[in-house]
Amino acid sequence: MRNLLFSTALLFGSSVAAFAETVEVEMLNENxxxxxxVFGQELIRAEVGDVIRFVPTDRSHNAQSVKDALPEGQEAFKGKTNNEVEYLVTETGLTAVVCLxxxxxGMVALIVVGNDVSNAQQVLDARIPGKGKDKIAALVAEAQATLP
Ligand SMILES: [Cu+2]
Structure with a gap:
């Protein structure tokens, strides 16, 4: 039965719900x-329908998106310090995430959805201070260089 369900899901590959995943990203004092x-994962690959859950493994961190550094139509998110926060992926493209x-x-991460890097320039232009800006630039370059 399980195999049959799996085959059916493959057959209707466009129904993303069948494959929706939850990706957990830890917030750490040290990796x-x-x-x-640092975030436990800095280049986070996901698909529309997935949930990305930022987990406060260590204290004093939060996760939030950055103004103008997320895909058109994607809802921004802002977690409270020491709290878990979930980001429901609804659009393809790049999203910059920071711990305020x-x-x-340099506590930043980049979400890449659907291998879509079309909003890379907006992400590069976003206001992120200090080492965070450099790391986001490196992650954008990595995302662009590793497209399938
Ligand atoms: Cu932090």
């Missing part, structure tokens, strides 16, 4: 590589 104040207290230290 395994020893980088401090640590963005200037």
């Amino acid at each position: 395994d590589a020893g980088d401090r104040m 207290p640590h963005q200037s230290m």
Whole structure:
């Protein structure tokens, strides 16, 4: 029965709900590589219908989108410090995510939906302070360089 359901879902591949996933991204004081104040994943690939859940593994972090650095029609989001927040993906394109207290230290991430990088310039032009801006630029370049 499970196989049959799976095959049916494959057959109707455009019905994204069948494949919707929840992607968990931790908010960390330090990752395994020893980088401090970071998101567990910095280049986050997703598809329309997925949910991206930012989890406060360590304290004093939040996750939020950046003005003008998300796809047209995509709803902005802003999590409270020490709180989980979910981002429901409704549009393809790039979204810059920052931790407000640590963005200037480089605590940022980039969501890439549907391998669509058409709003890259808006994301590069968005107001992100300090090291966050450099890391977003590197992540945009990585997203552009690794398109399938
Ligand atoms: Cu933080």
